[in-house]
Amino acid sequence: MPIDTRHPKEIRADIRSGKLTGVTAGLGAGYVQANLAVLPRDHAYDFLLFCQRNPRPCPLIEVTDPGSPEPVGVAPGADLRTDIPGYRIWTNGVLAEEVKDATPYWRDDLVAFLLGCSFTFEWALLEAGIRLWHVEHGKNVAMWRTSIPCRPAGVFHGPMVVSMRPIAAPEIAKAVTASARFPSAHGAPIHVGDPAAIGIKDVTAPDYGDAQHFRPGDVPVFWACGVTPQAVALASKPPYMITHSPGHMFITDVPNGALAAL
């Protein structure tokens, strides 16, 4: 995969001008990418509280002031309405439109939430020398809704979604310590081993993403997944919500390594 090693500011400028329109994998090597969820101020308290109560699936790295599209903490000068290559507009929990520029959909009462994503801890696993089958084979991870309930907050409730990566047994401890350094990007695994213990009936048939290949001796290791907050938010059918399109993330100015020390 070719890597665009320019500073995120330059990459975001190309996204804003429409020169870059695809998925963000491989863009901004070494910088934290983030999931986007935008909700009206009326829903923002419940969603903020939901994230605070469920930090593993919902690791907040930025919350904007109502009406402001600028994530001053992680990318000063950026504009969350234009600097992501794809958006989804949701009304009453139903996908209404998929757009490249969210400016016409912005409102003065909107609050944007940026949540850490698995790219950061996968980078840490790879740096630690752990092989990831889905990365080597250009696939998505496998994801499931589990029997683990999130702690509810106001109107938001639902099960935790997890992602699974097969890890060689001798590498499990290393996978735990390497990812645990990044609590703002889902952190350590929430479960190691027996899929049935968290309500997963068939580890070869994911609810989302791609089935994974197990090498002999591989153990399924499960991390809390960023699909959780979006699924939970949409399940409550908020009248209005904006998210990024899958794979089209926001690229922050925060180096992956710095996230461990935030």
Place this chain on the structure above:
Amino acid sequence: MPIDTRHPKEIRADIRSGKLTGVTAGLGAGYVQANLAVLPRDHAYDFLLFCQRNPRPCPLIEVTDPGSPEPVGVAPGADLRTDIPGYRIWTNGVLAEEVKDATPYWRDDLVAFLLGCSFTFEWALLEAGIRLWHVEHGKNVAMWRTSIPCRPAGVFHGPMVVSMRPIAAPEIAKAVTASARFPSAHGAPIHVGDPAAIGIKDVTAPDYGDAQHFRPGDVPVFWACGVTPQAVALASKPPYMITHSPGHMFITDVPNGALAAL
């Protein structure tokens, strides 16, 4: 100092019944103690966001549902109106009353915030073999308002308050790593050395607490302090607020060690 090693449930029952009325130092050995800030729902979003944006001084460990005095996440069955040995009632930012039972002051729109406290990381420092002068001499730490601004959120803004402990130079790295394990209790130091660099003119004259004694070779090490959120909240003169009385903390069911893995 005598240590009450009973489970927090038993200690809280004695506090609720009025048998224990003093400060909580030495109560519930090994369990996380927490600062209390209670605000009306109208102010809760701004305060929650302030804590999210300033995790070092404001490490949230629990936020209750509006009207509920039960911290179900960290002490199920407890009652935050009665299980703390002393409360302060504030109106428009002015101390109105100091009481032993907050039940008559509770309202259906109140949200309680519990924030981690320095007891947890001081325990980690002591366990790591680091000497703390103020603990050995039964004094309070030294605290200052600094020139470090907190990131504002809604109506809340103000400078970060820090606590300072003199640490022997060869022990500084150990003090960093031991406290960094507990981000929910202020985490790693925010500054090591030169007091002037963070706006402290005289390291022998604290704004709050007791002056500390420096042994030869000791370096001033500064941690974000739990006085920050209370000072910031009161500075905005909220119409109504309840806090714990200084030193009269809430004792949770969470073992100190578990806080590192929350």
